[in-house]
Amino acid sequence: MRLSSFVASPLSCLFISAFVFSPCASAQDRTTEQGEAQISDPNIECTPYQYPPVGNAKNNFPLSWTAATILSGDSDAQAKYQSIESLIPNIPPKGTQPQSLVGNWGNITYDPSDPDCWWTFEKCTTPKVPGIPDDIAGLPEPNTLGYGFDDGPNCSHNAFYDFLQSRDQTATMFYIGSNVMDWPLEAQRGLADGHEICVHTWSHRYMTSLTNDEAFSELWYSGWLSISRIIKLVVGVTPTCWRPPFGDVDDRIRAIANALGLTTIMWQYDSNDWRVGSGNITEADIDANYMDLIAAAQNGTFGASGTMMLTHELNNFTMSEAVKFYDQLASAFSYLVPVGVAFNVSNPYVEDGYTLPSFAEYIDGTHTGSVTGSGDGNTIGGSSDSSGTGGNIPSGNSTITSKSGAAIVSHSHVGSFASAAILITGIQFML
Numbered sequence: 001m002r003l004s005s006f007v008a009s010p011l012s013c014l015f016i017s018a019f020v021f022s023p024c025a026s027a028q029d030r031t032t033e034q035g036e037a038q039i040s041d042p043n044i045e046c047t048p049y050q051y052p053p054v055g056n057a058k059n060n061f062p063l064s065w066t067a068a069t070i071l072s073g074d075s076d077a078q079a080k081y082q083s084i085e086s087l088i089p090n091i092p093p094k095g096t097q098p099q100s101l102v103g104n105w106g107n108i109t110y111d112p113s114d115p116d117c118w119w120t121f122e123k124c125t126t127p128k129v130p131g132i133p134d135d136i137a138g139l140p141e142p143n144t145l146g147y148g149f150d151d152g153p154n155c156s157h158n159a160f161y162d163f164l165q166s167r168d169q170t171a172t173m174f175y176i177g178s179n180v181m182d183w184p185l186e187a188q189r190g191l192a193d194g195h196e197i198c199v200h201t202w203s204h205r206y207m208t209s210l211t212n213d214e215a216f217s218e219l220w221y222s223g224w225l226s227i228s229r230i231i232k233l234v235v236g237v238t239p240t241c242w243r244p245p246f247g248d249v250d251d252r253i254r255a256i257a258n259a260l261g262l263t264t265i266m267w268q269y270d271s272n273d274w275r276v277g278s279g280n281i282t283e284a285d286i287d288a289n290y291m292d293l294i295a296a297a298q299n300g301t302f303g304a305s306g307t308m309m310l311t312h313e314l315n316n317f318t319m320s321e322a323v324k325f326y327d328q329l330a331s332a333f334s335y336l337v338p339v340g341v342a343f344n345v346s347n348p349y350v351e352d353g354y355t356l357p358s359f360a361e362y363i364d365g366t367h368t369g370s371v372t373g374s375g376d377g378n379t380i381g382g383s384s385d386s387s388g389t390g391g392n393i394p395s396g397n398s399t400i401t402s403k404s405g406a407a408i409v410s411h412s413h414v415g416s417f418a419s420a421a422i423l424i425t426g427i428q429f430m431l
């Protein structure tokens with residue numbers, strides 16, 4: 001079932017609201033998280049709006065969907081970068097930009113012994129450089145699925161988030177900084193609904209292709225500790241976890257993330273939901289991937305420890321698949337929990353006043369954490385000064401296509417369902 005079938009049509013809203021006050025009429029409030037969450041028409045959800053706290057601060061950030069670099073005059077970023085520079089191992093960026101930014105590694109040569117623990121090469125998750133923590137890919141709790149979604153906030157996610165609410169289900173949401181900038185009220189809903197918020201970089205590039213400065217900036221401008229960082233600015237919290245786009249991480253990138261207090265979270269199963277529409281990947285393939293995980297759970301594969309599968313809130317299809325298989329996953333696994341819950345991360349953010357339930361509390365029925373602090377950012381439900389002088393939120397339309405066509409990253413905020421589309425057709429290794 002497609003999520004679009006969950007919602008009232010725009011025509012019915014127009015017809016009703018022309019005569020009587022209706023929920024559709026109130027759904028036009030686009031200044032608060034609560035108002036935005038009421039909108040049920042994906043076309044309206046995905047129409048850009050002004051949010052002055054972001055509009056007023058946009059000069060403090062890279063442009064949406066551009067690879068981040070330290071902005072000139074940003075003394076906070078420069079000071080932080082200089083303070084961690086000595087911790088970054090001397091590993092060169094992979095490949096050659098701009099092709100490498102989109103995962104076309106071209107004629108790269110790489111030592112088959114995998115000295116950098118490059119996940120993209122052989123799915124290494126145990127760093128070889130001393131002092132860097134292992135990635136998290138599985139869970140310590142048996143028969144448990146770390147439930148999470150990448151690439152949000154999607155502008156049309158209300159039906160999906162409503163569904164999760166209806167099942168009293170929370171998840172780990174890996175938000176892209178540029179999406180948070182473009183859709184701030186949708187990002188606020190993630191926290192308001194009790195989901196765990198992690199960083200998924202500023203512009204969703206292949207991180208190992210970036211210079212040290214660029215990789216630092218992709219994390220810094222997404223969520224690191226400062227009022228001017230986008231997740232902090234919009235949502236009011238500073239995450240302590242991140243997931244590399246495409247899983248593309250090595251010990252150099254891990255060291256930068258670790259120096260910024262970010263735990264690297266990977267996965268063990270890939271739904272490949274993000275691939276539909278590219279090559280010959282079809283809905284049936286994704287269904288089969290979900291069913292493979294469900295079958296593994298049913299036959300006791302996770303009796304000793306739990307696991308994670310890569311899934312997305314990227315577009316209507318990926319969210320619809322999550323809905324379609326939710327009941328079967330919930331039946332096959334004993335528990336579906338946010339990643340931080342499985343690790344008993346009681347304080348998921350740098351700021352005080354926000355907690356996640358422990359695993360024991362979660363399975364006992366407490367599925368959302370507590371919010372007692374207000375932070376010093378723009379917190380949930382905070383007023384939005386619609387009379388302010390904020391500029392337009394960047395519409396963010398952009399397309400990046402590698403010359404060879406080996407990998408394509410495209411983002412479009414126009415369209416009824418998908419705020420972002422990321423299509424990867426392959427990674428080339430010529431060793």
Ligand SMILES: [Zn+2]
Nearest residue numbers: 150151245246
């Ligand atoms: Zn992603």
